[in-house]
Amino acid sequence: MTDRALAVVRAGALTTVQDLGRPGHAHLGVPRSGALDRPAADLVNRLTGNPHGAAVLETTLSGCAVRPRSTVTVAVAGAPCRVTVDGRPVAWGAPVRVPAGALLDVGPAVSGVRAYVGISGGIAVEPVLGSRSTDLLSGLGPAPLADGTVLPLGRPTGAPARVDAAPQPAPPAELVLRVTLGPRDDWFTREALRAFVSRSYRVSPASNRIGLRTDGPALERARPGELPSEGVVLGAVQVPPDGRPVVFLADHPTTGGYPVIAVVHTADLAAAAQAVPGTPVRFVAVRRR
Template sequence: MSLEIIKAGVRTTVQDLGRPGLAHLGVPRSGALDAGALRLANRLAGNPPDAAGLEITLGGLRARANRAMTLAVTGAPGPVTIGRRPADPELPLAVPAGAVIDIGRPTAGLRVYLAVGGGIAVPPVLGSRSTDTLSGLGPGPVRDGDVLPVGPPTALPPGVDVALRRQPPAALRLRVWPGPRDDWFTADAWRTLLGADYRVSPQTDRIGARLTGPALTRAIDGELPSEGVVLGAIQVPADGQPLIFLADHPTTGGYPVIGVVDPSDVDRLAQARPGTAIRFTRAPATRDRRTATRDQSTAP
């Protein structure tokens, strides 16, 4: 089976749950930015959670199924049609051979996920089929005219009679853990981070979400030797504007990290459009930091 891409849209990539555990070799994690949405799409399509699907930024995808298949669409809500007939997101969808699938522009959020029964079966690189936009590992971005192989289905889709219809919020509150370089900043900088309103900048991509708002002032000037960084790290460049690392972030960085967004909040940030309001709150002290560290090692 295969999926012929008639129109790839603004930015479409193949993504699974990434390449965790290779940062010590300089290999970024990559994988779906909204990992929960991809897991749900795979479940609805009858796939294992780590099957590869398509991450479609701002919709605009048109594809043709060369054989009958099952698919599911999750993530940012928007119009879906199969053979010019409206179809329901977040439900298993039967697609007849030759039918054209259209993923429209989302009404909210940023990224749509499409899973096909059997998964997108491009060759894996270092154990993953994910496109890494920073390192260039994995397949290139999906282009008009591409024909993507689809693997054999491994299970029937589940019985589902109610779609979740999740709506990305207009504003986000993100929990943050202090450190590891919070001592490089003034006490006022930490209070500013927790008390000010920030907004997602248009200069945001799969590598990181740049924010605009009050600058965070340093207590220590000078250069910081490059050191390891993790998913959700809030790095602060020389202009004082926070940058939150997402799935394609580098494995090391030379700017100080004032804090780390709780891993369970990173998926929601992946759906934040430019202009979305961001507020930070300190992660509850009742949550063991070892739990957060373990989440970092397993989160996509």
Template sequence: MIEVLRPGPLATIQDLGRPGHAHLGVPRSGAADPRALRLANRLVGNPENTAGLELTLGGTTLRFDRPTWLAATGAPTTLRINARAHGPNTPCFVPPGAVVEVGLPAEGLRTYLAIRGGIAIEPTLGSRSTDLLSGLGPAPLAQGDRLPIGPSNDLAPIEVDVAPVAPLPASPVLRILPGPRDDWFTAEALATLTSQPYEVTSESNRVGVRLDGPKLDRDRDGELGSEGMVVGALQVPPSGLPILFLADHPTTGGYPVVAVLASTELPTAAQLRPGQHIRFHL
């Protein structure tokens, strides 16, 4: 069992989400940075889809009542187990009764904590993920919560000391594919989008990253009929400022999508912090 002594700014339970339900209005959700969660699970011998913790800007303190292993990935931060510091991207042993503290990451936004055996709460529609938009799954962690740990006897042995991970870029350049509604914008809109930087605003969350910068002008008046949305879509509301959809995005939307992120860029997008500047490359 894990006792939450301090949840931090936002701590949620996440696995790789609940795909296949968009036609019912249920988004996939899951870890905003699935690459980091997969790595954390592999480090402690879990299957990649095992539920772990997604910690936004750290600040989380947990107490473990039984011995286990854990690993922290994603936004790099100091992990303290009974006040002893441990680095990221490495399996760490947790003795019974230990207190684990996750600090503020030096870069990036979301740190992933995988526990050997995983978080064994009851799944909803096949997933244990918290979806902040639809309200499905468990609520964000609160002080006093107690989280069950799953069995670990049949899991793979832990054979890795540390996983080398490239540092997060300070000023990311994110690759995009045009459309499907770039024809709703002026001929200069894509050039504007890809030639000037945008700033990540403080209004960003797991639903999407709100950007401030050059406005994208429309070439058409009127409203677009509601249509399906995907993670990574750059939707442009009437303000002309794009919103980059993340894991908890709505399944449909009525504003035109000027471009979509290449899927390999999604982990970088999930780690964007307010105030950071990014560029787009077509």
């Protein structure tokens, strides 16, 4: 067996393999998937000398621990956390050399939700429709990590970045999401539209890779009935019958029948990926360019 591999010692609450996802297949019912905090995933690839879009690990709240079988360069970014190699603290947000057989421990998130672990060579599981991402809605891609899972690594192609630390945004204390209204804002009452862009919501603990769920004022519809299923984009704010907005994240269904009141700017979705349950959320309407 090749020594370009990584053994999972502690999988954590939910750790998945993620890359840029598999856009272009929505018409077949295949979600886009991919890293939720894209800038953080891009950063760990740059830091480790990987090409853009190499597959990384995405942890959820509790981190993970892995043991590479050969010496690798790793970088951890996204949610701030304590990182150790064989128990010794090492830098977060910078390239770190991990000797063959050493234990890399990515601790629980100090703030934020998702840490990204880039490894030189990238995670080299077999791609599905051009992507190695785990899609939790459809089940495509590798299963979430389990203790004992062994993941193949690719060959490093570039040198690690020569930086001490890379600037990263802090996880949001308040999540401000810029939205453009529509396409189905006409399904809501005037009061609901006003409440949507002026009242405060909170991130619900029921949030996941499929959607950021919110608790807050229920949005009342102006019309009864159902909307025939229609295509839905990343960042769509769908309002199910309970009236609480759901922001669609990477593993969102490709079609849906609940009205989409607005769409969140793509640039704001990385912050949404790092907002812990309970974080206040404000939707700010901006005009289309």
